[in-house]
Amino acid sequence: MSPILSIRDLKKTYANGFEALKGVSLDISEGEIIALLGPNGAGKTTLISIACGIANPSGGQVLVAGHDVVSEFRKTRSIIGLVPQELTTDLFETVFNTVSFSRGLHGRKPDPAYIESILRELSLWDKRDNALRELSGGMKRRVLIAKALAHQPRLLFLDEPTAGVDVNLRKDMWQLVSRLREGGVTVILTTHYIEEAEEIADRIGIINHGELLLVEDKDTLMRKLGRKQLAIDLVEPIDAVPPHLAAWQLELSPGGTRLIYDYDRQTNHGGITGLLSAIEAAGVRFADLSTRQSSLEDIFVSLIGEQA
Numbered sequence: 001m002s003p004i005l006s007i008r009d010l011k012k013t014y015a016n017g018f019e020a021l022k023g024v025s026l027d028i029s030e031g032e033i034i035a036l037l038g039p040n041g042a043g044k045t046t047l048i049s050i051a052c053g054i055a056n057p058s059g060g061q062v063l064v065a066g067h068d069v070v071s072e073f074r075k076t077r078s079i080i081g082l083v084p085q086e087l088t089t090d091l092f093e094t095v096f097n098t099v100s101f102s103r104g105l106h107g108r109k110p111d112p113a114y115i116e117s118i119l120r121e122l123s124l125w126d127k128r129d130n131a132l133r134e135l136s137g138g139m140k141r142r143v144l145i146a147k148a149l150a151h152q153p154r155l156l157f158l159d160e161p162t163a164g165v166d167v168n169l170r171k172d173m174w175q176l177v178s179r180l181r182e183g184g185v186t187v188i189l190t191t192h193y194i195e196e197a198e199e200i201a202d203r204i205g206i207i208n209h210g211e212l213l214l215v216e217d218k219d220t221l222m223r224k225l226g227r228k229q230l231a232i233d234l235v236e237p238i239d240a241v242p243p244h245l246a247a248w249q250l251e252l253s254p255g256g257t258r259l260i261y262d263y264d265r266q267t268n269h270g271g272i273t274g275l276l277s278a279i280e281a282a283g284v285r286f287a288d289l290s291t292r293q294s295s296l297e298d299i300f301v302s303l304i305g306e307q308a
């Protein structure tokens with residue numbers, strides 16, 4: 001199946017000479033949920049803006065369902081829904097009219113029943129006759145989502161959807177994304193919030209300094225780069241790892257009170273029992289054991305750190 005979004009060697013140099021994207025390539029299949037993680041200024045919003053036809057690329061190409069986002073802008077824009085970081089609509093208009101108008105802008109016939117269903121789903125139905133300026137920040141964010149969904153897009157971009165929102169809205173968002181996925185909508189979200197990527201994405205892309213460092217299935221990424229560690233807290237500090245424990249490649253903490261065994265790196269998975277007996281045999285007494293598995297956040301921080 002051809003991808004719903006195909007990004008080929010995408011480059012963007014702003015007027016001041018700043019290179020925000022340095023040749024990004026990425027294919028996204030229909031129905032997929034992908035999270036683009038990256039620190040501030042990585043180029044995430046630039047990438048989304050080009051895909052949505054808000055900014056022009058300096059090089060490369062973006063195809064949406066096989067159509068070029070520059071030369072076939074109206075066609076591609078009608079397939080895309082965008083939830084931007086901020087609301088730029090007329091604040092005096094009502095919630096219902098704002099969302100309904102957005103549907104019309106993308107060439108869809110009015111469908112009050114559909115607009116009602118999304119307003120209900122986003123807990124905005126009671127506010128349908130309120131002007132946007134009368135809404136709280138979180139409610140305005142819900143309106144942005146409703147607007148993006150008004151024309152029933154096949155591809156939805158969420159730019160930092162839950163930055164600064166409360167727990168309820170965050171949970172509602174996550175539920176909404178999974179319902180959209182069931183309906184076959186493809187979702188691309190950017191986030192700083194790693195737990196969000198861990199929770200809802202099928203694939204993770206990590207972007208930094210305008211380059212895509214990796215794109216990987218979430219579970220594969222966790223398996224490949226995640227580490228499992230066993231920490232052994234000692235009753236008394238030691239100066240060095242006893243030589244006959246060398247096979248386990250232990251790390252000794254500064255101060256000599258903790259031994260760390262990185263057991264994913266080892267081929268011998270039955271090593272833990274053997275290790276504990278060998279430690280006792282070496283006359284080293286331990287007080288406590290704890291295990292730790294690295295999170296997506298650890299993986300992200302170490303990848304970004306390597307590139308800094």
Ligand SMILES: Nc1ncnc2c1ncn2[C@@H]1O[C@H](COP(=O)(O)OP(=O)(O)OP(=O)(O)O)[C@@H](O)[C@H]1O
Binds near residue numbers: 014038045
């Ligand atoms: N119009 C512009 N002119 C010059 N530089 C720009 C312009 N817009 C963005 N940039 C720069 O391009 C880089 C990428 O910005 P972008 O907004 O795409 O990052 P981001 O990954 O979305 O960051 P954030 O998470 O902070 O939104 C930043 O260094 C930014 O300062």
